[in-house]
Amino acid sequence: MKNVLTGLILLFAMNASAQDLNKTIEDPNRHKQVMLNLCTREAITSFAEFKASYDPNYAAYKPDSTAFTELSKLLKGKNVTIVLGTWCGDSKYQVPHFLKIMDALKVDENRITFIGVDGAKHAENGLIDSLKITNVPTFIFNDKKGKEVARITERPTETLEKDMLKVLAVKPKKTEAKSK
Template sequence: MKNILTALTLLFAMNAGAQELNKKIEDPNRHKQVMLNLCTREGITSFPEFKESYDPNYAAYKPDSTAFAALSKLIKGKKITIVLGTWCGDSKYQVPHFLKIMDGLKIDEDKITIIGVDGAKHAENGLIDSLKITNVPTFIFFDKKGKEVGRITEHPKETLEKDMLKILAVTKKTKASETKTK
């Protein structure tokens, strides 16, 4: 009986600390419903306001497949965090393009974390406090150790593929020079 009570107490504590996935709130800044905190791809792509632009933007985007060979090598072992606003025009435009690239590269969904923010670019429980988000969407690339290696903020400087190549190639060069100096 004691083991059962301990297990139930532990389970309750874990659930109390867990955040609700695909949480929807009435945003006091935007005066409309938005998604907040951790989201799934299915959650954002079925959220009515986001879906209405997600579907046509995803379908219309033609990724630069010539970059895929290099990107698939460079992105191995990386994790990606996407911070977006379901209310944000740039998020509605860039996120579908980014996810189409990820699909083309066959990146597992467990390598991608999606976080929704409100109109003030905040999430709950300090979820993005350490990320220093100024604009959305922000695509952040992390190495195996969880260190940020680069980010694309709001929109790419050239294209998503070219910007990703530059970010990830710099990481590879830095690692090569670190190996030589050891």
């Protein structure tokens, strides 16, 4: 009986979380449909409002392949969370470029998480509360333990490739022992 109850609870939990995946809502701030919460790449890139910009921006972008060797090393063992607005001009422009770079580097898509936000830059159930999102898109790079190691917010200072090289190459400061 205990196994049946556990199975039912797991089935309910999986069904509940699956319902939130690729959720669309009528955004009260934008008065249009937007994607919210966890999303798949396929859903985002096929969402009509986003797709219209995604396809031409992805096709036109020419990544700087001279950065690829170093970027491959710096991305090793890292996961990326992309917080974006399907309504946002910067997201429509930068996310296709970022994904073209990730595709060229052959980054496993399982290492990239997509979170859609509404016009107030919120998601449901506290999904992004700890991420301190001020602008979208925000590309957050996490180590194997899930600790944030770098981020790029809204748009790059130079190019996505150059900015990734800069932010990912920064070494965390080591605490030095004080001598007596």
